[in-house]
Amino acid sequence: MRRIQERDEAAFRELVERYQNKVYSIIYGILRNHNDAEDIAQQVFTKIYFSIGSFDFRSSLLTWIYKITVNECYDYLRKRRVRKLVYESDLGDEETPGMERSEPDTAPLIDEQLERRDLVLKLLEKVSPEDRNLMLLKEVEGHSVEELARMTGMNENTIKVKLFRARQKLLKAAERLMKRKGLPLKVEQG
Amino acid sequence: MHEPVVDGLEEYLAGTLAGQRLAAFQHHVTVCGECRRLVAALPAQQAMLSELRPPRPVGPKPGFYARVWARIEAERASSIWSVFLEPAFGRRLSYAALALLVVLSVAVWNGPGQPAIDETNPMVVFAIDLPDAPGVDPGHDRAVVLTHLVSMGENGDEAPSLPVSSD
C-alpha cells in the first residue's frame, strides 16, 4: 500500500514538474502578479491531485489543465470583485462592476495597458468557459486549428465553427461594453 | 450561411488563405454585413487578446512541488469531515444505511421468532452484498490515471487514447 502511495506521489510530482511553468505563466499572463500566480498555481495542482481520477481522456491533459487554470483565475477575479463590492460602495462598470486590477509587481504598466487588460478580462467573462478557453488557446497560446483539433479530440471543422462563434460573441460583447461606456469600438493596437 | 468565412477565417488571419477559398472568402465579405463587421474588428480583437501573453517566460520559484504537496496535505488534514462527502464513501454510506433499513424492516415485518434476514429477498441480497463501485474511488482512479499519464511521457498536448485499468 505504501509503495503504491509512493509511486502515485512520484507520478504526481512528475506531472507537476512537467506543467508548473505552463500553469504559472497562464496565470501570470492573466493576473500579472507573482504572489497571485504562485497561490493560484498551487491551488490548480491541488485541484488536479484531488480530481485527476475524473480526467476522462477525451481531451489532452494540457487542455484539461488549461481549463482548470483559467477557471481558477476567473474564480479568483470573481471573489476579489465580491470582496471589493463589500468594502467599496463605488461601483465602476454596471454589468461587471469593479473587475479590480491585478497590481503589477514587475515593471509598472502604463494606465492604457491596464485599461486594455481589464477590458479583455471583462469581455472574456461574457462568453462561455469553452469559448474563452478556445480563444485563449488560439490567440494567447498561439495554437493552430489543427493543433486545437488534436488537443481537444474534435475535428477541424468543429474547431473552426466554434472559433467563428466565439469571435462573434466577443465582438458583440465588446460592442455592448463600448456603447455603454460611450467609447468608439476601435481598440488601439500595439 | 457564413461558410466561406467560417472555413477560411483563421487562415485569412494568419495570411495563408489563398486561391479559390480566398476568393470565396472575399466575395462573401462583400455581400455579408455581419462577416464584414467581424473581419474588420478582428485585428483589434487579436491585439486585445495578446495582452494576456506574459511579457517573458515566467515560472514558480524553486521548491514549488514541495509547496504544492504541503498544501495537499494541509487540505487533507483540514477536511477530515469532507470524507463523508466523497462520492465513493457517500455511496458506501448510503448502501450501509439501506442495508440497515432493509434488515430492520425485514425484522419488524417477520416479527419475533422468525428468521431476521431472508437471504432470498433480492433487496436483502443487494443490500448485504455491497457493490465495490469500481471507478468511483478517487484514490484508485487517481492512481490509474496518474500512472497512465506519466507512462505516456511528454505527449501531453494531444488527446490520448483511453487507459485500460489493470485491475
Ligand SMILES: [Zn+2]
Ligand atoms: Zn457572413
